[in-house]
Amino acid sequence: MNESGRVEAFSDGVFAIAITLLILEIKVPEGAGEHLWTALGAQWPSYAAYVVSFLVIGIMWANHHTVFGYVARVDRTLLFLNLLLLLVVAALPWPTALLAEYLREGEASHVAAALYSGFMVAHAFTFGLVWWWLTRTGHLFDARVDVEAARATRGRFALGNLIYPALVGLSFVSAPLTLALHGAMAVYYALNQLPIPTKEGAGEGAGEGGTT
Amino acid sequence: MNESGRVEAFSDGVFAIAITLLILEIKVPEGAGEHLWTALGAQWPSYAAYVVSFLVIGIMWANHHTVFGYVARVDRTLLFLNLLLLLVVAALPWPTALLAEYLREGEASHVAAALYSGFMVAHAFTFGLVWWWLTRTGHLFDARVDVEAARATRGRFALGNLIYPALVGLSFVSAPLTLALHGAMAVYYALNQLPIPTKEGAGEGAGEGGTT
Amino acid sequence: MNESGRVEAFSDGVFAIAITLLILEIKVPEGAGEHLWTALGAQWPSYAAYVVSFLVIGIMWANHHTVFGYVARVDRTLLFLNLLLLLVVAALPWPTALLAEYLREGEASHVAAALYSGFMVAHAFTFGLVWWWLTRTGHLFDARVDVEAARATRGRFALGNLIYPALVGLSFVSAPLTLALHGAMAVYYALNQLPIPTKEGAGEGAGEGGTT
């Protein structure tokens, strides 16, 4: 367990499998006969939940990958915290299917959306734990990382994490709107890279212009 | 996220999982008793859809792999466009199961075949977006690629993409014929490599005679 | 597509996923109440089919891996033949579930066992095609392989393939016996390596004493 590369490869596998299992929540309508278009149209919450969760897991993977690209050593605590993070990621097909099932069902839609948002809170929390441990220990990072500057980002990490609890609250107003905002945030984070402070220049985006 | 190799490994994982999940759409006939041969024979649309989708995803993987073999750098836009491409690929077990379910059901067979063909259009479109971004930016390619010549291939890419919309139209004539043509196109593309223009010689097939 | 390593990694992924999806064919008995032991015991065909298919796919992977360890170049034909091989491997969870479902059902058990054995014939056939193409072209092998000696093994490959058609025949005598023999053959092949003739000494087992 001494190579961050192997931990990352295992994590990548879990991300890739979880993202691909999402499609299993979309069912084939049975016995629709001549009304197949209608039956397919009625399943729109499944499609919406699939697209949003796909983008969300894709971005989670990208951010996980960016951080681990700067990790040179893995200790048992990091291993365990990463396992907790993966436990949340691998679970995502379930709240996705739940939200798809109940998105149009009044009271239940709020419960499902709150639980879906709660998984995002849990992911942000476990991701924050990984980051907190990396910045606290310092020596697990590779030599490029400016550990002091990285420590200073903890507050910003925590701030970003306030958005997800807010979406838990919004779930009780409108489940479809909550799902749409999760999608919008995924697109936003897709195009705006998580910055890792490096010694050459704090705030430089990880991997910008990097070569293979 | 600065190594094209890691993006490709993640993508390869999604392709490998999606292609292997296809088998889940073929069901075990229940309670067939002495009529098992008959019950198995009646499932031929599932077998046909499995074989065609397997070849289709296999070729999609091969072409994706060929293109990314010439990518040296990955920026956030490419990451996002590739994620959209994977979103379509990972979804393919669903239209496959849908087409298998409705292949013999008159009106519904046309709807299912059109949707199946629509996913191929969507794949060709997202693949075209990836190629457009790579040729537009230029600097993401590695040094072997002749960027000017690569840009000139955009028209050919778009032309090739006209076949899939035509198959959407054909879906309303005959669903089995549409499926058969998707299979034929997969075999054709399997044996005819996507050419990437390189400086040593435009039109040379990617990787011909390459060594490990 | 010019690196045999990437084709092998993709193939390894398909093998690993197919072998792990096998468990989905074993169901949790519902509403068994106090009779759970009995209900679990009644599912023995599922356990037997799981164990045999797991070993079979494991050995298929090992042999595939041994052969590709000597492949330096991949052309489009090899890519396509390998895709056909993977098409059969990825399908194996289905005949496994089918045989488990019908193993004790008289006439239907013979049909299921014959189909299961038929998939082994299909695998041996596609594996034979890959080997035939490798020995026919010759230049796809890496420098260690004695191409002439490898060509001479074709007959032995074909001979080995006679066992599986025989098991198709045996299926109509006894399905459980057929399944047991598939398991026995997997254990036999697990411990007896596929030999690849090399220049240093024809008949030397691939990788014996090899280092990482």
Place this chain on the structure above:
Amino acid sequence: MNESGRVEAFSDGVFAIAITLLILEIKVPEGAGEHLWTALGAQWPSYAAYVVSFLVIGIMWANHHTVFGYVARVDRTLLFLNLLLLLVVAALPWPTALLAEYLREGEASHVAAALYSGFMVAHAFTFGLVWWWLTRTGHLFDARVDVEAARATRGRFALGNLIYPALVGLSFVSAPLTLALHGAMAVYYALNQLPIPTKEGAGEGAGEGGTT
């Protein structure tokens, strides 16, 4: 099959897939309407079983990875014993679903917990076989390993394996308590690394302070 790295990559794939398939045992409550919170709450055994099995498989992976990090050569016997180990790991989603289904059902809960614990015994046994073969042959290890000291650990391995049979016994007292103890042991092993005796210093944890 001559590179321990490839055997490990295949094994890693099986671990990653098995751990991610666990989520499929958690169902979406159907038709819960306004009582969704209640319906979700009633599923707590599924959540508990998911979390415990996720941690258990995660730690199994970490330990497997630690041992194989010291393996330089793979012979056919090791290949086969590793395949048996993977057969048990890949099966774990099934006893997990079984225990979740019957955790609150009196007599049946004891049967399900005993079977779940039995799979842990089986895993410890196959892991012990792999370790026994590695220490018996000796030459499969890489040069860092102190083979004599490694042999001396066999007794400790066997001792550790006594805990799991004890949990089989405890299953007949309380299934939830048994599940909780499996979880506690996973957390314990997560934070306490399996030591591999090396020549530089027996008892040193594998990979402590290692670099990529």
